[in-house]
Amino acid sequence: MFATAIIVFREVLEASLIIGILAAATRSVPNSRRWLVAGLLAGLAGAGLVAAFTDVIGSLASGIGQEIFNAIVLGIAVLMLAWHNIWMSSHGAALAKNAKSVGRNITDGNSECSILLVIVGLAVLREGSETVLFLYGIAASNDGGQSSMLLGGLIGVLAGIAVGYTLYAGLLRVPMRWFFAATGILVLLLAAGMASQAAHFLIQADLLPSLASPLWDTSAALPESGLPGMLLHSLVGYDSRPAGMQIVFYLTALFAIYIGMKWVARPRKSIHSGKGAA
Amino acid sequence: MKHLMLAALLLPLTAHADDYMLTIRDHRFQPAELIIPSGTKIKLMIENQDATPEEFDSFSLNREKVIAGHSTATIYIGPLAPGRYPFTGEFHATTAQGVIVAR
Numbered sequence: 602m603f604a605t606a607i608i609v610f611r612e613v614l615e616a617s618l619i620i621g622i623l624a625a626a627t628r629s630v631p632n633s634r635r636w637l638v639a640g641l642l643a644g645l646a647g648a649g650l651v652a653a654f655t656d657v658i659g660s661l662a663s664g665i666g667q668e669i670f671n672a673i674v675l676g677i678a679v680l681m682l683a684w685h686n687i688w689m690s691s692h693g694a695a696l697a698k699n700a701k702s703v704g705r706n707i708t709d710g711n712s713e714c715s716i717l718l719v720i721v722g723l724a725v726l727r728e729g730s731e732t733v734l735f736l737y738g739i740a741a742s743n744d745g746g747q748s749s750m751l752l753g754g755l756i757g758v759l760a761g762i763a764v765g766y767t768l769y770a771g772l773l774r775v776p777m778r779w780f781f782a783a784t785g786i787l788v789l790l791l792a793a794g795m796a797s798q799a800a801h802f803l804i805q806a807d808l809l810p811s812l813a814s815p816l817w818d819t820s821a822a823l824p825e826s827g828l829p830g831m832l833l834h835s836l837v838g839y840d841s842r843p844a845g846m847q848i849v850f851y852l853t854a855l856f857a858i859y860i861g862m863k864w865v866a867r868p869r870k871s872i873h874s875g876k877g878a879a
Numbered sequence: 880m881k882h883l884m885l886a887a888l889l890l891p892l893t894a895h896a897d898d899y900m901l902t903i904r905d906h907r908f909q910p911a912e913l914i915i916p917s918g919t920k921i922k923l924m925i926e927n928q929d930a931t932p933e934e935f936d937s938f939s940l941n942r943e944k945v946i947a948g949h950s951t952a953t954i955y956i957g958p959l960a961p962g963r964y965p966f967t968g969e970f971h972a973t974t975a976q977g978v979i980v981a982r
Contacts, residue, residue, distance in 0.1 A: 608969060655932060656947035664924075664953035667944060731934065734945060738931040738970050805942055807920070807955040814958070815941065825938055842941045 605753030613761025615835040616728040621765035625772035626784035640718035644725025651730035668806035675799035682792035690866040794838020796854035797847040812845030903927045906971035917961040917981035926951045937966035
């Protein structure tokens with residue numbers, strides 16, 4: 602039961618942390634809650650579909666379909682997180698000052714919401730499909746003890762959700778003047794971590810060279826099987842034995858999104874001079 | 880990202896990987912110990928003869944892959960430094976255990 606709980610916890614944790622961060626980051630975007638729930642439901646349905654067609658996906662592209670599928674899902678998620686963060690850099694300040702009236706004026710608030718739906722949906726789809734397969738395997742076997750294992754699965758799901766919710770509740774307590782910087786950095790690291798994971802799958806499929814594998818080994822000091830390593834893996838893409846190519850992807854995503862955020866948030870001279878005159 | 884992936888797909892796959900085979904049956908790996916040469920990339924085929932899915936998982940190899948019931952999956956591994964690299968079938972970790980030995 603305990604082993605089952607840990608496996609399910611690991612899968613749920615990643616999606617749960619992504620949702621927790623995104624839910625906090627978009628708290629003042631109008632209608633964001635509705636879109637978040639829609640993303641969650643779409644993701645669950647997608648997870649069921651992916652699980653049901655695992656053999657089909659796996660056999661595509663002469664046996665590396667699963668890696669290509671995961672890399673594409675991660676790639677889309679990175680692009681969406683990048684868009685989200687850059688959008689927030691240009692609208693975040695306005696949202697913070699006057700949520701209600703600004704909400705009506707922001708015409709592209711809906712596009713931000715659909716991005717939220719895609720990010721949440723993809724996170725649930727990717728992590729959920731493995732959970733579905735695992736629990737299906739338990740339910741299908743006849744070696745007894747299924748009910749205790751399924752109970753373990755339920756505990757894992759609840760524990761995963763609890764950690765995500767704790768992060769969400771904690772972020773809401775961050776004072777407003779640091780709030781957007783805090784969520785912005787978290788989303789940035791999330792995106793970089795996913796880029797590194799995408800590279801990991803492409804290396805596993807032999808579509809990318811590993812450059813150096815591993816570049817370093819910190820598995821003795823901070824193993825990914827432990828809770829701190831697990832949390833860091835989900836939050837900032839920590840890998841105890843990363844390939845060099847993963848670091849290339851990580852840093853590329855990190856700097857590209859950061860530059861995008863700085864570029865849209867650059868001070869506009871007219872506004873500042875106007876403020877000075879008043 | 881997309882451009883990078885396209886570029887990756889166009890890379891010439893020059894390195895020749897040797898083939899190795901693992902079988903999953905009754906939630907156990909056969910052979911439980913697989914010896915491969917160190918310092919070279921290998922292609923590992925894993926055949927799951929069980930009806931239920933299994934996840935090949937190894938922190939030391941930095942690899943994870945779901946293998947559907949009654950199907951075969953391909954994973955590329957290495958080049959590895961000499962040593963022992965344990966792996967598990969995460970969905971049945973009590974019985975599905977093995978190790979890759981690179982020499």
